[in-house]
Structure formats: C-alpha cells, structure tokens
Amino acid sequence: MTKKAEDLVAFIQERCLWQFVSRANDREENINGVLTFMEEILKGESPKLETPMDRLHFANANRLAQEVKVAFPWLRELPGEEMKEVVSGTIARIYELTVKNSLNGELNIPGY
Amino acid sequence: MPMKLLDCDTGIPEREQHVYIKEAGEDTTQYLPLSNSATIPGSLSERGCAFCGAKLVIGGVLKDTIQMIHGPFGCAYDTWHTKRYPSDNDNFQLKYAWSTNVKEKNVVFGAEKLLKKAILEAFDQMPAIKRMFVYTTCSTALIGDDPKAVARAVMAERPEVDIFVVECPGFAGVSQSKGHHVLNMGWIHDKVGQVEPKITSPYTINFIGDYNIQGDTEVLQRYWHKLGIQVLAHFTGNATYDECRGMHRAQLNVVNCARSAGYIANELKKQYGIPRLDIDSWGFSYMATGLRKVGDFFGIQDKVEELIEEETAKWKPKLDWYKERLQGKKMAIWTGGPRLWHWTRAVEDDLGVYVVAMASKFGHQEDFEKVIARGREGTIYIDDGNELEFFEVIEMVKPDVIFTGPRVGELVKKLHIPYINGHAYHNGPYMGFEGFVNLARDMYNAVNSPLWALAGQNLQGEAQQ
Numbered sequence: 001m002t003k004k005a006e007d008l009v010a011f012i013q014e015r016c017l018w019q020f021v022s023r024a025n026d027r028e029e030n031i032n033g034v035l036t037f038m039e040e041i042l043k044g045e046s047p048k049l050e051t052p053m054d055r056l057h058f059a060n061a062n063r064l065a066q067e068v069k070v071a072f073p074w075l076r077e078l079p080g081e082e083m084k085e086v087v088s089g090t091i092a093r094i095y096e097l098t099v100k101n102s103l104n105g106e107l108n109i110p111g112y
Numbered sequence: 113m114p115m116k117l118l119d120c121d122t123g124i125p126e127r128e129q130h131v132y133i134k135e136a137g138e139d140t141t142q143y144l145p146l147s148n149s150a151t152i153p154g155s156l157s158e159r160g161c162a163f164c165g166a167k168l169v170i171g172g173v174l175k176d177t178i179q180m181i182h183g184p185f186g187c188a189y190d191t192w193h194t195k196r197y198p199s200d201n202d203n204f205q206l207k208y209a210w211s212t213n214v215k216e217k218n219v220v221f222g223a224e225k226l227l228k229k230a231i232l233e234a235f236d237q238m239p240a241i242k243r244m245f246v247y248t249t250c251s252t253a254l255i256g257d258d259p260k261a262v263a264r265a266v267m268a269e270r271p272e273v274d275i276f277v278v279e280c281p282g283f284a285g286v287s288q289s290k291g292h293h294v295l296n297m298g299w300i301h302d303k304v305g306q307v308e309p310k311i312t313s314p315y316t317i318n319f320i321g322d323y324n325i326q327g328d329t330e331v332l333q334r335y336w337h338k339l340g341i342q343v344l345a346h347f348t349g350n351a352t353y354d355e356c357r358g359m360h361r362a363q364l365n366v367v368n369c370a371r372s373a374g375y376i377a378n379e380l381k382k383q384y385g386i387p388r389l390d391i392d393s394w395g396f397s398y399m400a401t402g403l404r405k406v407g408d409f410f411g412i413q414d415k416v417e418e419l420i421e422e423e424t425a426k427w428k429p430k431l432d433w434y435k436e437r438l439q440g441k442k443m444a445i446w447t448g449g450p451r452l453w454h455w456t457r458a459v460e461d462d463l464g465v466y467v468v469a470m471a472s473k474f475g476h477q478e479d480f481e482k483v484i485a486r487g488r489e490g491t492i493y494i495d496d497g498n499e500l501e502f503f504e505v506i507e508m509v510k511p512d513v514i515f516t517g518p519r520v521g522e523l524v525k526k527l528h529i530p531y532i533n534g535h536a537y538h539n540g541p542y543m544g545f546e547g548f549v550n551l552a553r554d555m556y557n558a559v560n561s562p563l564w565a566l567a568g569q570n571l572q573g574e575a576q577q
Binding site: 013014015017018020021022023026052053055056058059060062063096097098101102103104105106112 | 139140141143144148293363364370374375378381385386387388389390391392401404405406408409457476477478481482485486
C-alpha cells in the first residue's frame with residue numbers, strides 16, 4: 001500500500017461508520033460502493049444513482065469526498081490512473097481491516 | 113503488551129483479554145478486546161440483565177403502551193423511571209409501572225392465569241390504551257409459562273387490542289445487549305408490516321436508536337420537520353406502538369444507536385430493501401455531517417445547508433465559549449457501548465477535551481472496532497469493567513470528569529471526581545447542535561464545581577467544637 005493510500009485509510013478509519021456495520025457482506029458492499037463513488041466525485045463525474053443503495057453510497061461518498069478535498073488536496077490533482085491506484089489500495093486495505101482480517105467474531109455468525 | 117492485565121486483576125487473569133491500551137501503529141486486526149462474553153467469575157460486573165435491555169432501553173419508551181412485566185414486582189420497579197425519556201402525551205410511559213407480581217404459589221402452580229387477569233385488568237383500568245408489551249422475567253421463563261398463548265387468547269377476546277410479547281428473561285444473555293437483540297428481532301418478525309402509515313411527504317425515514325432521553329427526539333424532530341422529512345417511526349423515542357408497525361414503508365433508515373437497534377435496521381434492509389445510514393447525532397460537527405448525508409440521499413442539500421447555518425449561528429458561539437474553557441480537560445466515558453465511539457472524537461473536535469479511558473458494559477467487538485479506530489493512542493479501552501479496575505484506571509489516567517451511569521457514578525462521587533450521568537444525562541437533551549452545548553455546559557459546571565473539594569473535607573471535628 002502506498003503512503004497516499006495509507007493516509008486515506010487512517011482518515012476513513014477515524015471518520016466513517018459505514019465500514020463498521022454489523023455484517024461482513026454489508027461492510028464489503030459499503031466499502032466498494034462508497035469508495036468507488038468517492039473516486040468518481042473527486043474526478044468531477046456524477047455517479048449513476050439507480051437504486052436506493054446507490055443513493056445511500058452517494059450520500060456517504062459525497063460527504064467523504066468533500067472532507068477529503070480539504071484534508072488531502074493533492075488527491076484530486078492526481079492523474080486518473082494514479083488516483084485509481086490510491087483508491088484501489090484504500091479499498092483493499094479497508095477490506096482487510098474490517099472484513100478479511102477482522103478479529104470481530106460476530107461478522108459472519110448467522111444469528112448475530 | 114497492548115492487552116493489559118491490571119494489578120487488581122491478578123486473581124482473574126482472563127481479564128487481560130478485556131483491557132486494551134492503544135499504541136502507535138496498531139490496528140484492530142492485531143488487538144481487539146473480547147466482548148459480549150460472559151462475565152468472568154470473580155469480576156464484580158456493572159452490567160444489567162437481558163430483560164432490562166429490552167424493557168428499560170427500548171420497549172418502555174413507547175408513549176401509548178402498557179408495559180406488563182410478568183414476574184415479581186422488583187423487575188418492574190427496577191426498570192421504571194430510572195431513565196428520563198419524556199413524551200408529548202403527558203409522559204404516560206413514565207407515570208406507571210405494571211407487574212403481575214408473581215409470588216411463590218404462582219411459581220409452584222403456574223402463572224398464566226395470573227398474567228391473563230393482569231392484562232385484562234390493566235386494559236380495563238386504562239380504557240384509552242389499546243397496546244401492550246408483555247415481558248417474561250427469570251421466574252416466569254423458568255416455570256415455562258407461555259405468554260404468547262395468553263396474548264393470543266386476549267387478542268381473540270378483545271380484537272381492538274394488540275399485544276407484543278418479549279421473551280427475554282434476565283438470564284437470557286450475558287448483558288443488556290441480548291434484550292436489545294430479542295426485542296428488535298421479535299418486533300420485525302411479529303409486528304412490522306401490520307400497519308400502513310399515511311405518507312405525507314416525498315421524503316420518509318425511520319429514525320432508529322434514539323430514545324428521547326431528556327428530549328433528544330424533540331430536538332431532532334424539529335430538524336426533520338424543517339427539512340420536510342416525515343419520520344414514519346422513531347425507534348422508539350416519543351413513538352407509538354403503531355408507528356413502529358409501519359416502519360417498512362420508509363425510504364431510509366437513519367441509525368444513531370447501532371448497538372441497541374442496528375438489528376432492526378439490518379432486517380429492514382434485508383426484508384424490505386431500505387438502506388441503512390449510520391450517523392452520529394451527538395456532536396456539533398457530527399450532527400452537521402449526518403444531516404448533510406440525509407440531504408444528499410434525498411437531494412435536498414439547500415434546505416440542509418440553510419438549517420445548519422441557522423443552528424450554527426445560534427449555538428456555535430455558546431459552544432466555543434465552553435470550548436475555550438474546557439480545552440485540554442481529560443474525560444473518561446464508562447457507559448454502555450456506543451457512546452464511547454459517538455463521543456470520543458466529538459468532544460475532542462468540538463470541545464478540545466481528551467478521552468483518556470473508556471469502558472463499555474455491553475458493547476460488542478463491532479463497538480470496539482469503532483472506538484479504537486476513533487480513539488487516541490494511550491487511551492485505555494475496557495470491556496465489562498469492574499469496580500476495582502475503575503479505581504485503578506482512575507489512578508492511572510486521573511480524569512477531570514467522568515461520564516457514566518448512576519451506579520458507577522456513586523463510586524465516582526465518593527472519590528470526589530466530577531461525574532456526569534452519561535446514560536440519562538444531567539441536564540439534556542445532549543443530541544443535536546443545542547444538545548452538545550448542553551453537554552458542554554454540564555461538563556463545565558462539573559469540573560468547576562467547588563462541591564467536589566468541599567465534599568472531601570472532614571467537618572466532624574469542627575461540628576463537635
């Protein structure tokens with residue numbers, strides 16, 4: 001993971017609740033949904049909002065994008081491919097922290 | 113050695129798995145306190161029981177519902193009136209306690225007839241009330257009473273009434289948390305979808321996990337109203353029984369207390385496709401963020417910005433006055449679970465106050481993931497803390513103020529450390545913009561009160577002279 005992705009991960013870990021919902025599959029859905037939309041917003045694109053879940057991810061992503069613009073102004077100046085790399089690294093690391101390597105024993109139990 | 117065996121725990125070394133001190137460079141895949149597990153024998157827990165989690169926290173808040181406790185009267189009394197959640201109908205839910213008052217003969221011969229008699233008597237005494245929760249307790253669960261059968265019989269006899277049965281005796285889980293779970297899952301299974309709410313706005317939400325502590329719901333409801341958002345159900349602050357039966361029609365679930373009510377939000381997503389948006393409604397900056405997210409979801413950003421501007425103009429100068437005077441104070445939070453992660457960054461960002469120790473009575477590992485991610489290095493994180501641990505931690509971190517419940521609060525007061533009721537508040541509401549000013553004011557008054565030092569003086573000799 002690059003230093004840029006590491007900084008972004010630390011920021012997201014501290015500020016965002018969507019990565020910590022109760023179920024592993026919901027965490028994964030949120031991580032991918034929010035961070036993909038965040039990248040699109042930072043690139044000046046408008047995410048396609050076709051479902052209620054799209055609108056949820058947009059709500060979380062837009063807020064994060066606005067905060068990231070202030071905290072890490074360099075991010076939206078990055079060329080497209082480089083930004084993609086930072087965001088992919090961030091997605092992978094957040095997934096590791098909150099799903100794949102999480103010590104939370106309740107993430108996958110059927111009855112939670 | 114980030115997991116910490118406190119000196120007082122040398123006789124119960126298992127406690128090491130429940131106490132964590134965060135160090136630089138660590139994350140929750142390396143260390144995460146064990147939680148939502150049975151209290152270790154020898155550890156004097158501050159936890160409540162599973163029944164309490166269902167009744168005191170969630171069910172008992174409903175403003176139009178009889179809360180029939182099927183058990184000895186103590187179960188009713190001890191979960192009545194200790195948490196101040198008012199309502200806009202003259203506080204019906206705070207005025208009465210209902211119990212079947214089970215005695216020894218009922219334990220021997222069965223208590224179902226007693227339950228039916230009590231249910232009918234309560235409805236007869238309060239003819240305007242047509243809704244009821246029935247709770248089992250330890251004794252009536254152990255003797256095998258079937259309260260659901262009794263409720264069905266009553267509803268067959270009286271079609272105008274509706275009864276929800278919570279089968280969650282005190283021993284059912286390791287803490288209050290089990291009661292939250294049982295009530296959430298029972299409600300979605302038995303009651304949600306039975307009432308069709310009247311939709312009056314293009315924007316509809318359920319606000320989940322707010323219990324109108326000292327008027328929290330009223331503050332938030334003012335925001336939703338200004339934004340033109342219809343709240344189909346507050347789960348359960350100032351709510352009615354039937355509002356909560358119509359939760360399936362909302363477009364969005366906005367969740368504050370994810371511990372006590374995350375389950376119903378998850379189920380509403382799974383069963384009805386309603387997205388779950390987690391926010392922090394404690395904290396000045398957090399509240400603005402939460403509202404902006406709701407605005408983004410519905411596409412009403414302008415209205416949200418207008419509201420935030422108004423509230424900021426009104427309350428921010430007051431908040432800043434307290435911030436100037438509280439800057440650098442050290443705070444401990446010893447509450448249920450979620451307030452640890454709701455508050456730790458909020459008090460630092462908004463008030464310059466540092467949280468140096470946190471203990472959770474019933475939080476799960478999900479709560480510790482959140483709080484460790486948000487909390488400071490060097491801060492102590494404890495699951496299911498006991499009294500001796502609290503004494504030791506106080507010596508270690510020397511907090512200026514402790515937010516906790518009345519039980520631990522009594523201990524703290526005897527040590528002459530400023531204490532604030534972190535569960536039911538001192539002078540709330542604490543949610544929303546004005547709420548965080550109230551919290552700051554209570555903290556300021558607590559840390560500056562001369563009473564704590566005076567209480568430590570021995571006046572006996574002087575009085576005898």
